[in-house]
Amino acid sequence: MGVEVVVDGLSKSFGPQTIWRDVSLNLPPGEISVLLGPSGTGKSVFLKSLVGLLKPDEGQVIINGTDICTCSESDLYEVRKLFGVLFQDGALFGSMNLYDNIAFPLREHTRKSETEIRNVVLEKMEMVGLIGAEDKLPGEISGGMKKRAGLARALVLDPEILLFDEPDSGLDPVRTAVQNQLIVDLNAQIDATFLIVTHDINTARTVPDNIGMLYRRNLVMFGPREVLLTSDEPVVVQFLNGRPDGPIGMSEEKDSALVEAELAKHGRPKVPHMMPQLEVSPGLPDRAAVHRRKERVLRQLRSLSPTAQEEILKSLTPDELALYGFQSPATGSWPQQQPAPQAQRPQPQQQPQQPPQPQRQAPPQQNFPQQQPVQQQAPQQAQRPSPHPRQPEQEPVWPGGLQADGAQPGQETESAGGRRRWFGRKRGEQ
Numbered sequence: 001m002g003v004e005v006v007v008d009g010l011s012k013s014f015g016p017q018t019i020w021r022d023v024s025l026n027l028p029p030g031e032i033s034v035l036l037g038p039s040g041t042g043k044s045v046f047l048k049s050l051v052g053l054l055k056p057d058e059g060q061v062i063i064n065g066t067d068i069c070t071c072s073e074s075d076l077y078e079v080r081k082l083f084g085v086l087f088q089d090g091a092l093f094g095s096m097n098l099y100d101n102i103a104f105p106l107r108e109h110t111r112k113s114e115t116e117i118r119n120v121v122l123e124k125m126e127m128v129g130l131i132g133a134e135d136k137l138p139g140e141i142s143g144g145m146k147k148r149a150g151l152a153r154a155l156v157l158d159p160e161i162l163l164f165d166e167p168d169s170g171l172d173p174v175r176t177a178v179q180n181q182l183i184v185d186l187n188a189q190i191d192a193t194f195l196i197v198t199h200d201i202n203t204a205r206t207v208p209d210n211i212g213m214l215y216r217r218n219l220v221m222f223g224p225r226e227v228l229l230t231s232d233e234p235v236v237v238q239f240l241n242g243r244p245d246g247p248i249g250m251s252e253e254k255d256s257a258l259v260e261a262e263l264a265k266h267g268r269p270k271v272p273h274m275m276p277q278l279e280v281s282p283g284l285p286d287r288a289a290v291h292r293r294k295e296r297v298l299r300q301l302r303s304l305s306p307t308a309q310e311e312i313l314k315s316l317t318p319d320e321l322a323l324y325g326f327q328s329p330a331t332g333s334w335p336q337q338q339p340a341p342q343a344q345r346p347q348p349q350q351q352p353q354q355p356p357q358p359q360r361q362a363p364p365q366q367n368f369p370q371q372q373p374v375q376q377q378a379p380q381q382a383q384r385p386s387p388h389p390r391q392p393e394q395e396p397v398w399p400g401g402l403q404a405d406g407a408q409p410g411q412e413t414e415s416a417g418g419r420r421r422w423f424g425r426k427r428g429e430q
């Protein structure tokens with residue numbers, strides 16, 4: 001099972017520019033999470049902070065008990081071995097064929113024989129549907145194949161956390177759908193913790209277990225998919241509908257009077273209907289995370305919005321409703337929370353950390369405040385003094401044998417936009 005990533009009070013600025021502040025969230029082990037947000041809200045900076053390529057000014061990122069923001073370089077190097085990263089363009093070496101590109105981390109960082117390497121490379125190439133393309137050069141294949149080759153390379157060291165930076169950028173809708181299915185299938189096979197940064201609404205609506213959104217330098221939401229996908233927060237509704245009218249403007253923030261005028265003119269956009277989450281392809285194992293998530297989300301059910309609760313309960317089968325102690329919607333009296341005893345659960349995949357507590361309470365629709373996002377942050381929050389003053393960025397060294405483009409010790413050399421390659425040179429190359 002993948003490891004949990006605990007982000008606590010993370011803030012990052014570049015000089016006077018605050019990117020985001022006081023970001024806290026937990027990526028549950030083995031689950032798929034998506035991070036949304038308008039362009040320039042710092043999603044790529046967030047991914048880089050998770051792997052220690054950028055040092056936040058404040059806060060912690062705890063992975064397997066190590067705070068990667070303050071740990072030693074050698075500890076950071078060890079933690080990075082848990083990560084696989086898929087970059088937008090695959091970050092392949094143009095002069096190497098796909099086989100050698102994918103074998104590269106194994107040759108650099110393991111003592112495996114060429115026979116063992118071959119077995120691993122072909123296994124990962126098969127997982128991403130690239131068998132037969134071993135001899136192709138990156139320049140000879142499509143963007144989608146490049147991404148899948150990058151994915152195979154991200155998989156060869158058996159990561160427990162997999163980060164995807166806009167995996168759907170540049171892909172047509174069909175290729176995006178195919179890739180989304182691949183992501184879900186991979187998650188079933190390796191049960192690693194996935195975080196996907198995307199702008200693709202279809203991906204956000206069908207792939208993840210959890211969704212978060214960055215906006216105005218804050219994490220405005222992070223929680224089970226049903227929370228964001230049923231939210232009527234104007235910024236969320238605008239984003240999910242892909243509409244120009246709403247709080248998000250060309251330069252991210254619009255004047256509130258202008259927003260109101262637009263809404264008066266065009267009407268308030270509707271919350272889109274929930275779409276079902278993608279299921280694993282036939283013949284593959286079930287996603288273990290689905291079972292873990294169900295128990296986790298049901299434990300926190302009453303803290304979620306009524307619409308999210310309704311969607312979560314709708315997603316349960318009659319047997320599951322009975323199993324977890326909920327009455328059927330058909331009776332008109334749900335949701336009544338009466339979690340069933342643990343012993344009654346068939347084929348438990350994973351015991352919950354805390355058994356659900358029996359509760360008998362009024363339907364949440366009657367007592368849950370409307371529009372309450374999970375982990376909503378105040379727009380302006382006082383900066384907390386950091387218990388761990390940060391050192392300047394170090395030259396990032398990646399276990400996969402790659403290093404950040406242009407990064408120099410003590411300098412923040414990442415430039416704007418987040419669309420460039422994070423890595424791309426073979427060690428020692430200029």
Ligand SMILES: Nc1ncnc2c1ncn2[C@@H]1O[C@H](COP(=O)(O)OP(=O)(O)OP(=O)(O)O)[C@@H](O)[C@H]1O
Pocket residue numbers: 014019037038039040041042043044045046412413414415416417418419
């Ligand atoms: N290394 C850096 N040094 C200085 N500023 C940076 C650096 N990296 C990113 N930024 C700034 O941080 C802000 C957020 O950038 P980032 O690329 O993370 O946004 P994003 O949400 O991923 O955008 P997009 O969706 O367009 O890819 C931008 O204003 C960018 O200019």
